[in-house]
Amino acid sequence: MTLTIEGVHAGYGGGTVLHGVDLTVPEGTALAVLGMNGAGKTTLVHTIAGLVKARSGSIRLDGAELAGRPAHRIARAGVALVPQGRRVFASLTVAEHLGLSRRKGEWTVPRVLELLPRLGERRTHRGNQLSGGEAQMLAIARALLTQPRLLLLDEPCEGLAVDLAARVRGVVAELTRTGLTVLLVEQQPEHARAVTDRLVVLSNGVITERGETSTEGVSEISMFR
Numbered sequence: 398m399t400l401t402i403e404g405v406h407a408g409y410g411g412g413t414v415l416h417g418v419d420l421t422v423p424e425g426t427a428l429a430v431l432g433m434n435g436a437g438k439t440t441l442v443h444t445i446a447g448l449v450k451a452r453s454g455s456i457r458l459d460g461a462e463l464a465g466r467p468a469h470r471i472a473r474a475g476v477a478l479v480p481q482g483r484r485v486f487a488s489l490t491v492a493e494h495l496g497l498s499r500r501k502g503e504w505t506v507p508r509v510l511e512l513l514p515r516l517g518e519r520r521t522h523r524g525n526q527l528s529g530g531e532a533q534m535l536a537i538a539r540a541l542l543t544q545p546r547l548l549l550l551d552e553p554c555e556g557l558a559v560d561l562a563a564r565v566r567g568v569v570a571e572l573t574r575t576g577l578t579v580l581l582v583e584q585q586p587e588h589a590r591a592v593t594d595r596l597v598v599l600s601n602g603v604i605t606e607r608g609e610t611s612t613e614g615v616s617e618i619s620m621f622r
């Protein structure tokens with residue numbers, strides 16, 4: 398499904414964090430949102446998921462307006478968020494997590510475990526027994542079992558060792574190949590380049606750069622703004 402965001406303002410209490418964000422992620426492509434700490438990246442994905450209310454503007458999934466809908470209805474429309482910091486339950490096993498998240502659809506537990514085999518080996522482990530990389534894989538698995546059409550990933554490689562971060566990026570790239578639409582929040586341009594088609598830079602709640610991730614590298618992004 399294609400995500401189209403136009404003129405979105407959002408914030409907390411009296412403060413505004415997003416000052417008119419516009420972006421499009423065509424179906425089956427991946428867009429990276431880069432930006433410094435505090436730029437508003439998490440606020441943006443939370444606003445898409447309905448966890449933060451858009452004060453104005455439009456957020457559409459294949460033309461259907463999501464802005465103003467409650468989070469559970471946005472989830473039902475096909476939007477899944479893999480939150481920053483994974484948020485797995487310490488006392489639940491991997492199998493229990495998967496059972497809780499499951500909805501009927503093309504992403505079955507066996508299919509998810511085929512994509513993320515390490516989780517299969519860790520089925521009986523509890524959340525607090527998982528490594529950071531395993532917890533991240535579990536967070537992705539949970540999101541997939543909700544049968545998303547748009548996957549929002551908030552800094553999935555944060556805090557992971559280099560090899561595990563590369564594995565997570567490989568999984569994200571694989572998901573895009575299955576036709577999922579992906580919006581990836583990343584701090585590091587070279588990580589974004591490995592898995593996304595395009596990128597935007599968010600700075601103080603506005604998009605200041607837009608580019609394509611070329612094979613020559615993000616330092617030579619072809620600007621199309």
Ligand SMILES: Nc1ncnc2c1ncn2[C@@H]1O[C@H](COP(=O)(O)OP(=O)(O)OP(=O)(O)O)[C@@H](O)[C@H]1O
Pocket residue numbers: 409414432433434435436437438439440441481
């Ligand atoms: N729940 C909240 N209540 C009030 N202000 C918040 C809340 N969450 C975030 N903010 C503020 O909104 C601004 C943007 O934060 P946000 O987490 O969206 O940035 P970010 O780009 O995701 O940063 P990071 O890379 O550190 O995760 C910051 O000034 C932050 O302090």
